Amino acid sequence: MVYTQSPLAIGLFFMFVLGVLGISFYFARRGSSAESYYAAGGNIHWFTNGIAFAGDYLSAASFLGITGMIATAGYDGFVYAVGYLAGWMVALFLVAEPMKRLGKYTFTDALDAKFNSKGIQLMAAISTLVVSIFYLIPQMVGAGTLVTPLMGLPHYAGVIIVGIVVTIIVATAGMASTTYVQFLKGALLIIFSTVLCGAILNRGLSTAPNQGGTKEYHKFVTLNADxxxxxxxxxxxxxxxxxxxxxxxxxxxxGFVMLTKEGAESIWHINENPEGGYLLEETLYTTELADGTKLYNGAEAEKGKFFAVGHMKEVIVNGQSVVETGALGPLDYLRAMQNSTVVLWGKKYVHDGDKKFTIYYQKPTPGSKVLRAGLKFKVDNATTTQKLNYISLMLALFCGTAALPHVLIRYYTVPSQAAARKSTIVAIAAIGFFFIMTLIMGLGAMTNGVLNITDSNMSTPLVALSFGVILFSIISSIAFSTVLGTVSGLIVAASGAVAHDLMNNFLGLKMTDKGMVMAGKLSAVVIGLIAIYLGIIFEGMNVSFLVGWAFAIAASANLPAILMILFWKGTTAKGVATSIGVGIVSSLGMILLSPDMYVRYGLLPTDAPTSLNNPGIISIPLSFLTLVIVSLLTRKDIVPELDAEAAEA
Amino acid sequence: MGHGPAVKLGKDNASPYKAALGVKMFFAYTFVYAVFVALNSLSPATMEITFGGINLAVIYGVGLIVLALIMAVIYNIACCKAEARLNK
Incomplete structure (x- = not known):
């Protein structure tokens, strides 16, 4: 895809980045204590914190990933949104208030409040680091993806820009600045997503989407052959x-054929013609040459031969076939989708000599299939393993939210348990509203002739671009600040794990208040550099896939420990530490040995020792079981309950 | 650095009530979510049934999000009342 850079977009982008830095420096002057750096002094208003929760949570994976997945796989992208949101009920009903009661700066504080155990301090800090880094990778990859159309810069430049800006933010002001950055970003995200949804509904559906008359849609050719x-x-x-x-x-x-016309090659999808012979349908394809050069529809990307896609094959409204619907309300939009047929895109790989072709072919799909599970995850006539994979993913999404360290530390920024609860409810309202909008935004990207078939992550900014450069500029800048904000929160969580949990508590380097803040800032710089490096080497890896890892590891390592400490008096320190260790090792191990990873190693997926791609259904129960067994074996270690004030406060 | 909350918290006599209510509401929501996952994975054709032109998959998915907010508000009201009653 060839993108034209807009001065307005670039100007708005710099305005956002400078605004974020301005907020950061402002809050840096307001407080330098450990409470200020790690917990914003515990004085953030619950409403601000709730929107900041939404800002934290609506990361690149949510804003870019879910909408992109809906744009290419329909309802299967939306189930991610449902799973993510459902996870907040675990946070609200079971975790929010106790976390506020038990913790001080980090997630480890809450786990260790009862035990003061070196084992828990070490394992919880490692878990925080592992989960934060796995969550950082997709954010950095998302940043790299965004800067290409926005500023015409290569992927690595975006990663480096985010890494440097975020490291400056975190190394200057910590949790206070990230909270206000997230508040601002979360609010803008919801406002402008609502505007985008309104624009999509106002345009309606069309078999030849011309982006409001501004751009003629590609006319797909079909050839008859015998x-x-x-x-x-x-x-x-x-x-x-x-x-x-x-x-x-x-x-x-x-199932394809290569044709030549006036010296130019093209690839066509062979379909049986019901009237005899064949119908050849136009495809899009990329070619990877032996020297690594990549061609798009047989030419360099700059030639612009690779075009955007996404249209309805047939639009049915009130039983009538129409070319376009005009403006529709949200329910009528979904009804029209349900009754119509969309052209989705299948993907196949063909190796011809030393050339590797990735061919995208048209796949007309009834709306009734687009709006139910089954396009990405195989659920129809699926094997038991395929069904378990789906259930395992939904389990990890449900259990992961309440176990994400950068989400949990936000409970320390509010002044009371009631504020922790209320901020969670604000977060649920804001995130839930946004997730419902992802359905409209994703379907809009699917059908407005804007999809870059090689990178679904760009769907939201590109559908915004079809409504003009101003909306595109704003949405892209918000998306970029989404990455800035989320990465800031993750680096604060990870630096807290290093400075407070490992250096101060586990290693016993009794630092002064200022010393611990300095250690946190230095840790933030080192973690920022690691994140930049990982963001560059993981270029091209699926963002949602990586976030799925982070959720599975968090749910396996952290959630059993959190819940059992809160609800089972027989829990021991050794049980907690062992369960975190088993959770990390089992989930990470199963991911690394999964069929999906074997494909990435260049091996056959059938050679993978496990057939599950999502480890949650095994690793989460295993972690719970480990905690129970080890706790029962080490019951003599149980210490008296928390002192009355801590327990009852 | 010691442990304990970042800010001094007052005594909360409503904690046991809120925890018990939270567990009950958690299991209620988990049940509804589990049925959603089971229908999607074990009986996806059921999700194609339409009500007013919208299929069950969309109604159930959006419904789970709306239900989360409704239950969260009910939980907060109950907790606020308990705090007012028990922390006089």
């Missing part, structure tokens, strides 16, 4: 030529 008695492919349009071995070639075996 197979002669000798096996040659005879095309109705004689301006195309085809190789004699079309059927036995690598393309033919994949």
């Amino acid at each position: 197979e002669s008695a000798s096996g040659d492919l005879q095309l109705a349009d004689s301006s195309y030529s085809v190789a004699a071995n079309w059927k036995s070639s690598a393309f033919g075996e994949g």
Whole structure:
């Protein structure tokens, strides 16, 4: 895809970044104590904290990933939104108030409040670091993805910009600045997403989306062809030529054929014609040459031969077939989608000699299938493992939210348990409203002729671009500040784990208040550099896939410990420490040995020792079981309950 | 650095009530969520049934989000009343 940079977009981007830095420096002058750095002094208003929760949570994965997944796989992207939001009920009903009661600066504080155990301090700090770093990677990759269309910079430049800006933010002011940055960003995100949804509904659905009359949609060509008695492919349009071995070639075996017209090659998807012969449908494809060069529809990206896609094959409103619907309300929009047919895009890989082709072909799909599970996750006629994979993912999403360290530390920024509860409710309202809008935004991106088929993460900014450069500029800048804010929160959580949990508590380096803040800031710089490095080397990796890892690890390592400490008096320090360790090792191990990872290693997925891609269904119960067994075996270690004030406060 | 909350918290006599209510509401919501996951994975065709032109999958998914907010508000009202009653 070729993007044209807009001075307005670049100007707005710099305005956002400078605004974020301004807030950061302002709060840096207001407080330098450990309470200020790690917990914003515990004085944030619950409403501000609730919107900041939403800002933290609506990360690149939510804002870019979910909408992008809905744009390419329909309802299967939306179930991520449902799972993420449902996880907040675990946070509200079970975790919010006790976390506020028990903790001070970090998630480890809450786990260790009862025991003062070196084992818990070490394992919880490692868990915080591992989860934070796994959550950081997709944010940095998302940043790199955004700067290409926004500023025309390469991926690594975006990663470095985010890394430097965030490290400056965190190394200057800590939790107070990240809270206000997240508040601002969360509020803007919801406001402008509402504007975008309104624009999408106002435009409605069309079989030839022309972006409000500003851009003509690509006219897809279909060719008629017959197979002669000798096996040659005879095309109705004689301006195309085809190789004699079309059927036995690598393309033919994949269901495609390469045609040549005036020296230019193109790949076509072969479909049986109900009236006899074949119908050849136009495809989009990328080619990776032996020297690593990548071509788009047979030419360099700069030539602009690779075009945006996304349209309705047929639009049905009130039983009538129409070309376009005009403005629709949200329910009518969903009804029209339900009754119509959308052209989605399948993907196949073909190796021809030393060239690797990725071919995207049209897949007309009834709206009734788009708006239910099954396009991304196999649930129809699925094997038990495929069903378990789906259930395991939904379990990890449900259990992961209340175990994410950067979410949990936000409970320390408010003044009371009631404020912790109320801020969670504000977060649920804001996040829930946004997640419902992702359905409209995703379907809008699916059907407005804006999709970059090679990178679904860009769907939201690109559908905004179809409504003009101003909305695109604002949405892209918000998306970028989304990454800034989330990365800030993650680095605060991770630096707290290093400075407070590992250095101060576990290693016993009794630091002064100022010393601990300095240690936290230095840790933030080091973690920032690690995040920049990982963001660059993980370029191109699926953002949602990586976030799924972070949720599974957090749910396996942290949630059993949190819940059992709160609800089972028989829990011992050794039980907690062992369960965190088993949770990290089992979830991480299963991910690294999963079929999806084997594909990334260049191996066959069938060779993977486990057939599950999502470890939660095994690793979460295993972590619970470990905690119970080890606690029962070490019951003599149980210490008296918290002192009365801490327990009852 | 010692442990304990970042700010001094007052005594909260409503904690046991709120914890018990939270557990009950958690299990109620978890049940509704579990049915959603089970229908999607074990009986996806059921989710195609339409009500007023909108299929069950969308109604259930959006419904779970709306239900979360409704239950959260009810929980907060109950907790606020308990705090007012027990922390006089």
